[in-house]
Amino acid sequence: MPSELAVEVKGLKKSYGDFEAVKGIDFEISKGEIFSLLGPNGAGKTTTVEILEGFRKKSSGEIGVFGLSPEHDLTKLKERIGIVPQSGALDRYLTVSETVTMYAGYYRNPQPAEHVIELVGLQEKKNERAIRLSGGQQRRLEVAIAMVGNPDLLFLDEPTTGFDPAARRETWQIIKGLAELGKTILLTTHYMDEAEFLADHIAVIANGEIVAAGTPYNLGGRDKLRPKITLDYPEGVAPPPELKNVFTPSGAVTFEVNDITSAIYTIAEHARQNNVSLDSLQITRPSLEDVYLSLIGYDTEQAAEPEAKAARGGRSRRRNR
Amino acid sequence: MIRTIRLLLKQVAYTNKAFWRNPASAFFTFAFPIMFLIIFNALLGNHTVLIGDKRAHYSTYYVSAMGTFGLISACYTNIAISISYARDEGLLKRISGTPLPKISYIGARVLHALFVALLLVVITALFGRLFYQAELPTGVTLLRFIVALVVGAVSFSALGFAVTSRVKDADASPAVVNASIFPLLFLSGIFIPLGNGAPSWIHWIARIFPVWHFALSMQAGFIGTAYNWTDVIIVAAWGLFGLLLSVRYFRWEPAR
Numbered sequence: 001m002p003s004e005l006a007v008e009v010k011g012l013k014k015s016y017g018d019f020e021a022v023k024g025i026d027f028e029i030s031k032g033e034i035f036s037l038l039g040p041n042g043a044g045k046t047t048t049v050e051i052l053e054g055f056r057k058k059s060s061g062e063i064g065v066f067g068l069s070p071e072h073d074l075t076k077l078k079e080r081i082g083i084v085p086q087s088g089a090l091d092r093y094l095t096v097s098e099t100v101t102m103y104a105g106y107y108r109n110p111q112p113a114e115h116v117i118e119l120v121g122l123q124e125k126k127n128e129r130a131i132r133l134s135g136g137q138q139r140r141l142e143v144a145i146a147m148v149g150n151p152d153l154l155f156l157d158e159p160t161t162g163f164d165p166a167a168r169r170e171t172w173q174i175i176k177g178l179a180e181l182g183k184t185i186l187l188t189t190h191y192m193d194e195a196e197f198l199a200d201h202i203a204v205i206a207n208g209e210i211v212a213a214g215t216p217y218n219l220g221g222r223d224k225l226r227p228k229i230t231l232d233y234p235e236g237v238a239p240p241p242e243l244k245n246v247f248t249p250s251g252a253v254t255f256e257v258n259d260i261t262s263a264i265y266t267i268a269e270h271a272r273q274n275n276v277s278l279d280s281l282q283i284t285r286p287s288l289e290d291v292y293l294s295l296i297g298y299d300t301e302q303a304a305e306p307e308a309k310a311a312r313g314g315r316s317r318r319r320n321r
Numbered sequence: 322m323i324r325t326i327r328l329l330l331k332q333v334a335y336t337n338k339a340f341w342r343n344p345a346s347a348f349f350t351f352a353f354p355i356m357f358l359i360i361f362n363a364l365l366g367n368h369t370v371l372i373g374d375k376r377a378h379y380s381t382y383y384v385s386a387m388g389t390f391g392l393i394s395a396c397y398t399n400i401a402i403s404i405s406y407a408r409d410e411g412l413l414k415r416i417s418g419t420p421l422p423k424i425s426y427i428g429a430r431v432l433h434a435l436f437v438a439l440l441l442v443v444i445t446a447l448f449g450r451l452f453y454q455a456e457l458p459t460g461v462t463l464l465r466f467i468v469a470l471v472v473g474a475v476s477f478s479a480l481g482f483a484v485t486s487r488v489k490d491a492d493a494s495p496a497v498v499n500a501s502i503f504p505l506l507f508l509s510g511i512f513i514p515l516g517n518g519a520p521s522w523i524h525w526i527a528r529i530f531p532v533w534h535f536a537l538s539m540q541a542g543f544i545g546t547a548y549n550w551t552d553v554i555i556v557a558a559w560g561l562f563g564l565l566l567s568v569r570y571f572r573w574e575p576a577r
Binding site for chain 2: 083
């Protein structure tokens with residue numbers, strides 16, 4: 001494997017009995033990048049990550065983490081990876097400082113505990129027991145645990161699920177900071193904004209297959225999708241007839257156009273003649289969420305009958321929406 | 322090897338810190354045997370009981386019995402419940418993702434349980450000596466007694482690990498663990514001595530399982546009845562059985 005790759009996955013498959021959780025996926029993660037696996041619950045994200053972490057055995061395919069096999073070189077590999085698991089788990093009666101020091105002791109070349117505690121911004125809380133920390137602080141402690149072995153690759157499994165907006169921002173800043181230290185990060189999430197803010201590359205996984213891969217900017221052809229223009233028109237004023245348009249439920253008009261420059265010119269000229277204010281004018285690019293929802297086959301008709309969907313989809317599906 | 326042992330000893334220190342800061346484990350493990358000792362002595366303290374061919378004060382009998390109960394609580398009950406919780410919360414999984422050798426973690430739990438059990442037996446014995454004039458083992462009896470304690474602690478710990486594979490989730494653990502041990506404690510004469518009048522099926526159950534055999538070794542220390550290596554070997558065999566079950570069925574990950 002070329003040395004600039006941190007992770008290489010080729011034709012990875014994993015079955016549980018008859019159920020194929022991962023159906024042959026390929027991806028690569030370069031050293032030093034933040035790579036995000038995006039997908040709904042049950043798509044195969046966690047299975048894939050746990051195979052790379054050595055918790056599960058693959059059914060077939062090739063995987064390498066820094067050229068090591070998670071099945072055969074696990075002891076060596078554990079020294080080089082740090083894991084922030086999905087469900088938080090801490091020794092609730094140990095303090096921040098004791099916890100980080102304890103985990104540091106498990107590694108051959110750990111970072112000083114003090115340094116890591118400072119890195120995640122918990123120095124004020126270092127003598128507090130884990131049980132007395134807030135949710136965001138506990139998550140930061142978990143990041144500290146994952147960091148203390150001085151790993152080259154960090155696995156972050158849904159690091160901000162259940163956080164309030166401020167705690168999410170805080171955690172994102174810490175993750176950005178880790179990337180700046182040169183760590184490679186594999187982030188799984190089902191939050192679009194999280195992937196958009198953090199990731200260098202994204203792979204979208206649905207039903208055990210990668211349905212799209214790219215950067216947050218060009219994923220699923222996002223860069224080629226046309227922007228939308230919306231504007232409110234006062235009663236009695238018809239929008240410019242030469243542009244294709246639809247009325248949205250709120251009464252605003254949405255234009256879907258190819259040439260945005262001439263469309264803006266047309267709209268502005270028409271507005272000046274008809275005395276229409278442009279205060280409500282909006283130009284929006286399709287969001288990553290729009291792209292993602294179309295990629296995972298989210299059906300707007302189903303979304304219109306949420307109860308039927310919840311009843312069919314059960315708990316995990318409901319959490320996604 | 323050296324590293325594994327060094328990590329194990331460090332882990333004992335952390336396990337110990339967490340143990341004493343957890344009010345539930347510290348209270349149930351420590352206060353219960355002493356509380357029972359006081360209650361049973363208040364009820365029966367001045368009477369005597371025939372154990373084998375020896376007539377002993379109930380106070381001495383209960384020092385021995387509550388020592389037995391304390392050791393089983395510290396090793397079997399406490400390990401089974403706390404490991405079930407640690408597994409359910411994902412703590413065991415997290416640890417198994419680090420370079421810490423698994424044997425260091427498990428060994429630390431067993432060694433810690435052994436320390437707690439020894440401390441409990443010492444406290445029970447001193448308490449019995451101080452308030453109930455109980456007799457304490459000395460000399461060779463003490464040495465044999467300590468061997469039985471160590472074998473008992475390790476064996477009941479192994480059984481504690483083994484039973485976690487039968488516990489679905491942490492909330493079920495106190496029920497499963499207590500349901501598996503309390504009837505046996507009664508059937509092995511821990512709370513009420515098994516006289517000759519006890520039905521033979523109870524004697525048979527007592528003979529099959531390790532609790533009664535372990536209690537006999539403890540009685541040999543406190544009451545001066547015969548010490549049989551067979552009892553120690555039967556307890557050890559149960560421990561080995563627990564170890565084999567654990568090796569085969571122990572899970573580091575929560576059931577999903």
